[in-house]
Amino acid sequence: MRENSSLRERELYQYKYLPSVLQGYRNQAFIEASPRQVDGDIGIGYVKNTGTVFRLYLKELVQHVCIVGRSGAGKTNTIRLLQIELHRLGIPFMAFDLAKLGTRYLKEYMPDLLILRPGIEFFLNALQNPMGVSRTEWRMSFCEVTSEIFDIRTASKLYLNDVVQSLYDRFQEEKPGSCPTMHDLNDELINRRKGRVPRNEIGYINVILNKVNPVCDVLYNCLNVHDGIPIEELLAHPVSVELVGIKSSEIQMWIMSLILAWITSYRETQEMQFGKLRHVFFFDEAAKVLGKGES
């Protein structure tokens, strides 16, 4: 779409948007930027009342972007625009559709977009450590994310850590080369609860089971794998993971955060990039995880 550049329309905009500003001073409320100042790689929109495209450099995108707006303000559209621009530049991204389907509609613009649906094309083993990352390190990351999302307190988190460790050890002995799954964790907790365990441990087990059990129920097929879809390979493609069918926002956030933690652990085994953009992660409904807990 092109910006209306006729003088008459510009004046109309000015009148409409800047009633307190004297006429004759174009776009006075905002300091006018020269085209060089808003130049870059990724076009994000037109500077109002001028035809200049506001762009961001890729190195600026590495320092993260925050988009806020009420529902219907155009957030999804902005995200779509960013995704098309990234695709144009050959930068892979990963987006999650949480409340409504959005990214899949960009298939026309990017034929190589991978649309993954849980249990159909998207399979995840949450306990599978990223390549080059030790199981101990990943175990801690998994426990941190799970306890943070499901609001599990420290004592139960440490207990979860212990259970996951024993599960890894058992699999190492019984099925070397195979990784335990969330269902195995669920079974292990149920078996522990059946056994003779101290009362405080029963409390920890119940706390964890109350979270793990629904996750296994909701994502039964998606989590029922020893080796999930290789995330390291997904990082080379534009990917949309559709979590719309999962009605629990906690479980959606758990998947998103876990993948974010997975990417972090995986990236740390690789070389530093020092400002070079390699991949973009779209974190929708960010306040659910990174909020103050008010909404």
Added chain:
Amino acid sequence: MITESFIITCIRRLREYGEGIVFADQCLSSLREVVKSNVYTTLCLSQSGYKDIKEVIRIMGLNPEQAEIILRMKTGEGIIRKAGGRFSYPQLIRIPFVRPKNLSNREIDKLNEKNEVIQHLLKRVKPRETAIEQIESGLKVKKPQAKTNEKDSTSNVKKDLKKLLEALAKNSFEVSTKIMKLAGFSGRKNGSISGSKSVRIKKIAIERGYIKEHKISLGVRGGMRKYMEITDTGYSLLDELCVDYERPRGKGSFEHRLYEHIVANFYAHKGYRVRIEACEYVE
């Protein structure tokens, strides 16, 4: 001790490895300060809440004229600001509309079936082995065992049920708690089991139809008293377990027979010879 969110730590660490993150949400005010301070570019689209508008003005450093515009922004218009760099002043921008093309699940099914990348990735997925798959692959199927496997095994439950029914058959008209004590289910002394287990065993016995529970008021202090009665299924289990027993004498409902027993017991204590339904009462 103040601990930082693990996910925020991840976000911080990711920057150095070339991973950009685009956060999106409905209001700026609900995001944590640490997130806002870790973001270079902030794009604020139309906002309606007073708190959110105030927050946008604060975060983006808008002057009164610019602030006034937030209230009047249309769909697709926003104020963008970078934290420093070439041009760190807020700018009013208009975002072009990207027309999406509808795509049904069936169409995605077809597209994904043909998609070589997805098919290649799916080949790497290894399903979880169930017992059947383990047998097929020639592995010995191991049954997962609990840490302590003695507690809830079938044989143990059966043993406990036997104890309970034995005690109940010998003392048919005693209150539940006393029966449990006689069966060795209450208190932790002398190797007996905990109260919670006694409740569980009683529940299992009721569920399986071996016993029935009655709550009867005797008109004395202490409210309703709980009694247990062995059912025909319970007696068949006792037969199966080769336990000697004698069915309590008397006819009619359990409550009727209980009163018979109480009255008979009272007079037997006073030295009378008591008969219930033509059978001699033995204390």
